[in-house]
Structure formats: C-alpha cells, structure tokens
Amino acid sequence: xxxxxxxxxxxxxxxxxxxxxxxxxxxxxxxxxxxxxxxxxxxxxxxxxxxxxxxxxxxxxxxxxxxxxxxxxxxxxxxxxxxxxxxxxxxxxxxxxxxxxxxxxxxxxxxxxxxxxxxxxxxxxxxxxxxxxxxxxxxxxxxxxxxxxxxxxxxxxxxxxxxxxxxxxxxxxxxxxxxxxxxxxxxxx
Amino acid sequence: xxxxxxxxxxxxxxxxxxxxxxxxxxxxxxxxxxxxxxxxxxxxxxxxxxxxxxxxxxxxxxxxxxxxxxxxxxxxxxxxxxxxxxxxxxxxxxxxxxxxxxxxxxxxxxxxxxxxxxxxxxxxxxxxxxxxxxxxxxxxxxxxxxxxxxxxxxxxxxxxxxxxxxxxxxxxxxxxxxxxxxxxxxxxxxxxxxxxxxxxxxxxxxxxxxxxxxxxxxxxxx
Numbered sequence: 001x002x003x004x005x006x007x008x009x010x011x012x013x014x015x016x017x018x019x020x021x022x023x024x025x026x027x028x029x030x031x032x033x034x035x036x037x038x039x040x041x042x043x044x045x046x047x048x049x050x051x052x053x054x055x056x057x058x059x060x061x062x063x064x065x066x067x068x069x070x071x072x073x074x075x076x077x078x079x080x081x082x083x084x085x086x087x088x089x090x091x092x093x094x095x096x097x098x099x100x101x102x103x104x105x106x107x108x109x110x111x112x113x114x115x116x117x118x119x120x121x122x123x124x125x126x127x128x129x130x131x132x133x134x135x136x137x138x139x140x141x142x143x144x145x146x147x148x149x150x151x152x153x154x155x156x157x158x159x160x161x162x163x164x165x166x167x168x169x170x171x172x173x174x175x176x177x178x179x180x181x182x183x184x185x186x187x188x189x
Numbered sequence: 190x191x192x193x194x195x196x197x198x199x200x201x202x203x204x205x206x207x208x209x210x211x212x213x214x215x216x217x218x219x220x221x222x223x224x225x226x227x228x229x230x231x232x233x234x235x236x237x238x239x240x241x242x243x244x245x246x247x248x249x250x251x252x253x254x255x256x257x258x259x260x261x262x263x264x265x266x267x268x269x270x271x272x273x274x275x276x277x278x279x280x281x282x283x284x285x286x287x288x289x290x291x292x293x294x295x296x297x298x299x300x301x302x303x304x305x306x307x308x309x310x311x312x313x314x315x316x317x318x319x320x321x322x323x324x325x326x327x328x329x330x331x332x333x334x335x336x337x338x339x340x341x342x343x344x345x346x347x348x349x350x351x352x353x354x355x356x357x358x359x360x361x362x363x364x365x366x367x368x369x370x371x372x373x374x375x376x377x378x379x380x381x382x383x384x385x386x387x388x389x390x391x392x393x394x395x396x397x398x399x400x401x402x403x404x405x406x407x408x409x410x411x
Binding site for chain 1: 198199200202203204205206207208209210211213215217219220221223224227228229
C-alpha cells in the first residue's frame with residue numbers, strides 16, 4: 001500500500017472516529033492532556049498499521065483495540081495507573097456488599113440517575129478496575145456487541161457478559177448506594 | 190443492547206445512563222491539528238487536478254478585482270460624442286428628467302437621488318428647466334437643462350477627480366482655461382472650477398458659453 005492510499009484509507013475510515021477515541025481516552029484517565037496524548041498515539045498507530053485494517057469490518061472495533069493496547073503499553077511504560085484497584089479486590093468488595101439489599105423504587109432510581117451529571121458518572125467509571133471499566137465503555141457506552149468487546153479484550157464472550165454485569169452492579173453501588181436482590185454472577189474468564 | 194439483556198430493571202437503567210455518555214460532545218480541535226501535522230490529508234485525484242485550476246481561478250479573480258479597483262478609481266473620459274448625445278437626449282426628452290424651477294431645487298433633487306454630490310451653481314441669465322443623474326463611464330454626473338432665452342443649454346457637473354476632459358488644446362478666456370469642441374451646430378466647453386468639472390453644451394457660440402460660465406460661483410466640492 002503506497003502512502004497516498006494509506007492516507008485515503010485513514011481519512012475515510014479512521015478520521016471520522018477520532019472523537020470516539022478522544023472521548024473514550026478521557027473516560028479512561030483523569031488527566032485531559034494524558035487523554036489527548038493517548039488519543040494521538042492511538043490515531044498515529046492506526047495510520048501506521050492501516051494496511052492491516054479490513055475495510056469490510058467495523059473500524060470502531062479495530063480502532064478501539066488499538067486504543068486499548070496503546071493504553072496498556074503506556075501504563076506499563078510509566079506505571080501511572082499503578083493506583084488502579086485490582087479486579088479481584090474490587091470483585092471481592094462487591095461480593096461483600098451484595099449481601100446488603102434493600103427495595104428500590106424504579107422511578108426514584110431513574111430520577112436519581114438523571115440528576116447525576118456526566119462527570120459524576122465518569123468519575124465513578126474511573127474508579128472501577130481497568131477491565132471492568134473497559135467492558136462498560138465498550139458494551140454500554142460505545143454499544144459494541146459482546147463478541148466485538150470480547151475480541152478487543154482478548155477474553156471469552158461469557159467473561160465480557162459477567163464483567164459488564166458486575167461493572168453495572170459496582171456503578172450502582174457507587175452511584176445509588178443500594179442494590180436490589182439478584183443472583184451473583186462470577187467472572188467467566 | 191436491548192432491554193431484554195437486562196432482566197434487572199435497575200441494571201437496565203444504569204446501562205441506559207451509560208449509553209448517554211457516547212453522545213457527550215468532545216472538542217477535537219487540538220487533536221486534529223496534531224494529527225494533520227503528522228499525517229497530511231490525502232490528495233485525491235480530483236484535488237490534484239483542481240489545485241492548479243484553483244490557483245488559476247484565484248489569480249483571475251485577483252486580476253479582475255485589481256482591474257475593477259484600478260478602473261473605478263480612474264477618472265472616466267467625457268468624450269465629445271457621449272456628451273453631445275446626452276445633451277440631445279435631454280433636450281428632446283428621450284431620457285427621464287425631473288422638472289425643476291431653480292438650481293436650488295435641482296440641488297435638492299440631486300441630493301435626494303445620490304446624497305453627497307457637489308452643489309451646482311446657477312448660471313446667470315438662464316432659467317433652470319430640469320435635472321437628472323447620468324453616468325459617464327462608471328462615474329455619476331449631474332445634468333441640468335437650462336434655457337438661455339430660446340436656446341436650451343445643458344450643464345453637466347461632476348467632481349474633477351471623477352471625469353477627465355478629452356485631450357484637446359485648451360484656450361484661455363478671461364484668464365480661465367477652457368476646452369472647446371464643436372459638433373454640427375452644437376458647441377461644447379469644458380472647464381474646471383473649485384474641484385468641479387463642468388461641461389456646457391448648446392447651440393451658442395463658444396464665447397457665449399464661456400461668458401455664461403464666468404457667472405458661476407461654485408463652492409468647493411465635498
């Protein structure tokens with residue numbers, strides 16, 4: 001592929017998704033400059049590897065996989081995310097709280113979620129373990145299907161489903177401070 | 190993700206709230222600049238062809254604009270043929286004019302038509318009949334139909350910087366310079382007074398026309 005063709009592919013398939021990349025990067029990190037650097041590095045990597053992109057597939061999944069790998073590489077390199085809570089520890093905490101149940105009024109929950117600002121939701125997301133956060137971003141924010149999310153994260157579809165479910169429970173705990181009775185699902189991965 | 194994916198209604202509400210984050214606006218301006226600096230936009234075939242054409246079109250536009258600016262700022266030439274034709278059209282009523290009884294009325298009418306225009310001076314011993322605005326080249330001139338007894342005379346006035354006189358040898362009359370031309374039975378004298386360019390045309394001798402002009406009292410043009 002010559003450079004001209006690479007540019008055409010990049011600007012046709014990747015460029016329209018740059019806002020998605022930047023937005024997701026912002027949901028992953030609290031530092032706006034870090035998010036922009038992450039988005040930039042992701043897009044440049046996408047350009048350099050555009051020859052591997054299959055135009056018959058969704059660019060969103062391909063690009064998000066690059067974003068995830070870039071994020072992991074950067075975290076490994078500078079250890080800035082060392083403060084992240086491990087998935088196991090958080091899952092254990094969630095398990096502990098799952099015993100605390102109380103009835104909730106759905107209308108009240110809906111009203112409370114509406115009143116919460118996007119920033120509050122994003123802050124709660126940022127507090128989640130990395131894998132859980134990624135799962136919610138892919139499945140519930142960007143609305144990728146479970147199979148696409150599983151391919152990006154390199155885990156079975158069942159793991160994605162259980163992580164998504166657990167992630168929403170964690171968010172519910174953080175945002176609403178209560179939970180309804182439900183059967184606990186273990187991580188399938 | 191459909192509602193059926195979330196058997197727990199609260200779980201569904203959380204999922205719905207999360208999905209709204211996807212429509213949160215994000216400013217990509219700085220990111221765009223950085224990426225475009227690293228990856229210049231691809232040139233499509235059409236763009237490669239269009240680029241020189243665009244350059245040519247831009248050059249033409251600049252040329253046309255410069256020419257328009259140049260010509261609009263240059264004084265228009267008041268050719269003898271054009272001025273004579275204007276006189277004949279006005280006298281014969283072939284062009285629309287406004288009937289007036291004095292130069293004062295003519296000045297008011299002209300001010301109503303074009304706003305800021307040099308004030309006209311009433312020549313002595315003539316009666317003002319009508320006035321109108323005309324174009325010489327791309328410059329506006331005021332035309333007034335006067336009557337010297339039984340002979341119609343037209344007086345055309347413009348700013349000196351707007352109209353230039355045909356290159357004929359000037360003659361001096363009462364210490365003033367005049368440019369005189371004749372066409373059939375009509376004589377035409379052109380002269381400048383206090384930043385006004387004036388042209389008198391009528392079936393009168395050049396001397397008579399020059400005598401008429403000596404009674405003009407123009408104030409400086411605005």
